[in-house]
Amino acid sequence: MSTITFLELSFVAFSGMAGAAFGVSLLGRRQVTMSRGFILATFFVAVLFVVDAYVIEPNWIQVDKVLIHDSQLAASLEGIKVVHITDLHLTRGIGFREKQLIRKVNDLNPDIIFVTGDFFDDVSQVEPTKELIRSLKARIGIWGVPGNTDHISMHAEDIVRALEPSGIRILVNQAQTVYTGVGKYFWLIGVDDPVYHHDKLLEALYGVPKNAPRLLLAHSPDVFDKASLEQINLVLAGHTHGGQVGIPFLVELSQYANRTIYMKGLFKKGKTQMYVNRGIGTKTLPIRFLCRPEIAVIKVNA
Numbered sequence: 001m002s003t004i005t006f007l008e009l010s011f012v013a014f015s016g017m018a019g020a021a022f023g024v025s026l027l028g029r030r031q032v033t034m035s036r037g038f039i040l041a042t043f044f045v046a047v048l049f050v051v052d053a054y055v056i057e058p059n060w061i062q063v064d065k066v067l068i069h070d071s072q073l074a075a076s077l078e079g080i081k082v083v084h085i086t087d088l089h090l091t092r093g094i095g096f097r098e099k100q101l102i103r104k105v106n107d108l109n110p111d112i113i114f115v116t117g118d119f120f121d122d123v124s125q126v127e128p129t130k131e132l133i134r135s136l137k138a139r140i141g142i143w144g145v146p147g148n149t150d151h152i153s154m155h156a157e158d159i160v161r162a163l164e165p166s167g168i169r170i171l172v173n174q175a176q177t178v179y180t181g182v183g184k185y186f187w188l189i190g191v192d193d194p195v196y197h198h199d200k201l202l203e204a205l206y207g208v209p210k211n212a213p214r215l216l217l218a219h220s221p222d223v224f225d226k227a228s229l230e231q232i233n234l235v236l237a238g239h240t241h242g243g244q245v246g247i248p249f250l251v252e253l254s255q256y257a258n259r260t261i262y263m264k265g266l267f268k269k270g271k272t273q274m275y276v277n278r279g280i281g282t283k284t285l286p287i288r289f290l291c292r293p294e295i296a297v298i299k300v301n302a
Helices: 004-029 034-059 071-077 096-107 123-135 148-153 156-166 201-205 221-230 249-250
Strands: 062-069 082-085 112-115 141-144 175-182 184-190 214-217 233-239 265-269 273-277 295-300
Touching: 034 096, 034 273, 062 273, 071 175, 071 184, 082 096, 096 295, 112 184, 123 156, 141 184, 148 156, 175 201, 184 201, 184 233, 201 221, 221 233, 221 265, 221 273
Parallel strands: 062 295, 082 112, 112 141, 184 214, 214 233, 233 273
Antiparallel strands: 082 295, 175 184, 265 273
């Protein structure tokens, strides 16, 4: 954990404890009125919210198991452990949250790891991002696609050149076969960032048999309608951070947070299913409330 992050977290935690101690001392006096008690109770709730939203939840990574029923995809992925992470948003190197991510992912012993974009927030974080990727272990391999925040710092070809030496394959409007066993494979398609309209799904699908099992990586769920028209089996996406706050009416008040109807979880349209991951990092406000960072373990069954 960087010195700046440690000081920030310590300040918030200390403020919370100091506020709680102050409130308890006041409540201990017999002269405290009901109105003062209500004010103090409100104060306690506010302190708990700040500590949870700024300190606890952003660093409390949750592992979610996602079951996908698809007989065609199961022919090559049943029994294969797929881990999906997204929106790392590295800003201050490898800190406490990133170390937790590495440990939790590797403890799962994944066969495949997919990372759906927004690796870093600026070019100073490329080297820490490479270090993080090198620390991840997957039996078959690690694949990813660029996100919109990555594009603010670099063009797609520069992202590929920067990150691929660390052991990840970045797909930019491309497809390849991934073999999972003897005679077992699926087509993996990766599109460039849909948020800034760099995605070219039809170009990526060129030469991919339509009757083959196909899995699409995209940073944003904006690609879902196109994917369903092409009858792609499964889409893995991120970008939304789940709204960062798990209270729907609060998310709806913010145009920035309320980015899409596909905020988090599993969706289906025709043959196509899509899972939208809540992500690891944060953007704009460094908070999470009732919306923990997520590692998704994808299990495919017939």
